[in-house]
Amino acid sequence: MDASEDELAPEVRSILAAARDRSGGKSRVSVDARSFPDAVDAAEADGRVPVVAEVKPTSPTTEGTRGDDPVELARKMVGGGATALSVLTEPDHFGGSTENLRRVREAVDVPVLRKDFVVSEAQLDAVEADLVLLIARFVGDDLPDLLSAARERGFQVLVEVHDRAELDRAVEAGADIIGVNNRDLAKLEVDLETFERVAPHVPDDATLLAESGVSSVEDARRMRAAGADALLVGTAIMDGDVRANTERFTTAETSE
Numbered sequence: 001m002d003a004s005e006d007e008l009a010p011e012v013r014s015i016l017a018a019a020r021d022r023s024g025g026k027s028r029v030s031v032d033a034r035s036f037p038d039a040v041d042a043a044e045a046d047g048r049v050p051v052v053a054e055v056k057p058t059s060p061t062t063e064g065t066r067g068d069d070p071v072e073l074a075r076k077m078v079g080g081g082a083t084a085l086s087v088l089t090e091p092d093h094f095g096g097s098t099e100n101l102r103r104v105r106e107a108v109d110v111p112v113l114r115k116d117f118v119v120s121e122a123q124l125d126a127v128e129a130d131l132v133l134l135i136a137r138f139v140g141d142d143l144p145d146l147l148s149a150a151r152e153r154g155f156q157v158l159v160e161v162h163d164r165a166e167l168d169r170a171v172e173a174g175a176d177i178i179g180v181n182n183r184d185l186a187k188l189e190v191d192l193e194t195f196e197r198v199a200p201h202v203p204d205d206a207t208l209l210a211e212s213g214v215s216s217v218e219d220a221r222r223m224r225a226a227g228a229d230a231l232l233v234g235t236a237i238m239d240g241d242v243r244a245n246t247e248r249f250t251t252a253e254t255s256e
């Protein structure tokens, strides 16, 4: 572990250690991806707030596990107007699986993000998805190579950052779909000001997501006012009536 990893919350160090131990896929995948930027544009044209709704059975900051069939949850999210879905595939801390993602992607026609902590090229081959996540802090100097390796397989890549320095690395590596995560990796606290600080520096032609901590219609409007093209929402959608919760966010700019 390098010195900067000492600053990570114990849960995050545990996630990272498990990620480094995880094997990859057996053979190289080749994906025919559904376009995420096109889906965002279509939602905007339709008057919906573009929302990436997350199938998130549990997490280090959530109590208990939601054991519903992920395909049922996914259908409810799409029914509520979700532009895309995010499916956790991390098994040890988030209750996810590659099988959940495979089944969800087969059942819906919106783009599906693989939400995991990929740290090696072989791990890209674990399952097909329309987008994969690369977390700038976790992949470090490997970001340009992993970005290329993912694109060679047909994936679109969401590069996640937490601050300006990580954003600069993402842009330099050629990222065109960028997420600013409001949850800091040291204390796991969420602060929507994180997005507000970083968003003005994101190039205009990138598709920009606000991730984590969007828990109300007011939060959604705030992130959109700060420049978010799309919102990634997990906990606030998973907690209760999934379809109604999704609809609350997708209609955030047209409801009272």
Ligand SMILES: O=C(O)c1ccccc1NCC(=O)[C@H](O)[C@H](O)COP(=O)(O)O
Residues within 6 Å of the ligand: 011, 012, 015, 054, 056, 059, 060, 061, 062, 181, 183, 188, 211, 212, 213, 214, 232, 233, 234, 235, 236
């Ligand atoms: O969600 C967690 O508890 C968590 C803890 C440690 C590292 C990452 C974590 N979450 C990953 C995510 O990015 C979120 O699942 C996603 O942005 C949705 O966040 P939210 O809407 O706040 O559930």
